[in-house]
Amino acid sequence: MMDWTDRHCRAFHRTLSARSLLYTEMVTANAVIHGDRERLIGFAAAEHPLALQLGGSDPDALAKAAAIAAAWGYDEINLNVGCPSDRVQGGNFGACLMRDPALVARCVAAMKREVGLPVTVKCRIGVDEQDPEVALDALADAVLAAGADTLTVHARKAWLQGLSPKENRDIPPLDYDRVYRLKRRLPQVPVIINGGIGSLEEAQAHLAHVDGVMLGRAAYQQPEILLAVDSRLFGARDPHEDAFSAVAAFEPYIAAHLSAGGRLHDITRHMLGLFTGRPGARAYRRRLATDGVKPEAGIELLRAAVDEVRRAEERRILVA
Numbered sequence: 001m002m003d004w005t006d007r008h009c010r011a012f013h014r015t016l017s018a019r020s021l022l023y024t025e026m027v028t029a030n031a032v033i034h035g036d037r038e039r040l041i042g043f044a045a046a047e048h049p050l051a052l053q054l055g056g057s058d059p060d061a062l063a064k065a066a067a068i069a070a071a072w073g074y075d076e077i078n079l080n081v082g083c084p085s086d087r088v089q090g091g092n093f094g095a096c097l098m099r100d101p102a103l104v105a106r107c108v109a110a111m112k113r114e115v116g117l118p119v120t121v122k123c124r125i126g127v128d129e130q131d132p133e134v135a136l137d138a139l140a141d142a143v144l145a146a147g148a149d150t151l152t153v154h155a156r157k158a159w160l161q162g163l164s165p166k167e168n169r170d171i172p173p174l175d176y177d178r179v180y181r182l183k184r185r186l187p188q189v190p191v192i193i194n195g196g197i198g199s200l201e202e203a204q205a206h207l208a209h210v211d212g213v214m215l216g217r218a219a220y221q222q223p224e225i226l227l228a229v230d231s232r233l234f235g236a237r238d239p240h241e242d243a244f245s246a247v248a249a250f251e252p253y254i255a256a257h258l259s260a261g262g263r264l265h266d267i268t269r270h271m272l273g274l275f276t277g278r279p280g281a282r283a284y285r286r287r288l289a290t291d292g293v294k295p296e297a298g299i300e301l302l303r304a305a306v307d308e309v310r311r312a313e314e315r316r317i318l319v320a
């Protein structure tokens, strides 16, 4: 998620779930080709399995960027056909590509020719005045014919006129049934549903209709729910018993970042939501958001913040 996630966020989420597929935020094909690659697409081996999401609509540039991503070791290339921002529309990519399935298909085909990795597409159910019954099928059929391996569908339209990107994640109504119908029409094609899914219970309910669930804001804002993904959704063992042991296991990653000259806040900014809803969560967040942003803040500060939650829990047990 642009402006929210980065490699540190992914490393943290990977500590919480070993099995989920993680995605980068969208990086434009031209940035991958011409930009500082270590900064833009660098990642740690522990983040696997990991998909790079590309933005663009020039098949040659996307093919080149996909080849670079493959050489960097990504597990999947995902093409963004869902971002509604003005800047992205100005570049003729993102959600406005819902209107041009043939071009998206050429992009997918060009990437497939270049890499042996899965090439997947994340799209909306339509944009503006489009009829989602027609628009989603048209996009799906075109990209599948071009070799796309999976479709991830954010189950609402993007309204390209008059709504901000933030409003476009909330205001156009969700239509999960439209995504279920896509899956019924294309039983052989892996379909992943996205949009407004806030819990693993909801995720499990969707899995009766589709092959996968993508969590965006819920994963970022309440990362604790990821702790049970491996057992609940993959039938595997969860990597940690609780959030306290997950944070302890993540400490060496943070320590390495600090000794390389990085700041605590680079990482803990992605951890602010960890104890959401628990006693002590506010004190935890306050510690990280005040003392935790100071340049000299070290790992003890994180420990002290986590202790706020631990102490609040102990107090609660004593009272009970």
Ligand SMILES: Cc1cc2nc3c(=O)[nH]c(=O)nc-3n(C[C@H](O)[C@H](O)[C@H](O)COP(=O)(O)O)c2cc1C
Pocket: 001, 002, 003, 004, 024, 025, 026, 053, 080, 082, 083, 122, 154, 169, 194, 195, 196, 197, 214, 215, 216, 217, 218
């Ligand atoms: C701050 C922010 C940035 C986002 N950036 C991207 C992005 O780079 N690529 C993308 O495909 N979707 C992006 N999204 C959309 C989410 O991936 C997701 O489709 C949307 O938020 C709906 O799912 P959710 O309700 O689970 O969050 C972003 C969402 C947010 C909140």
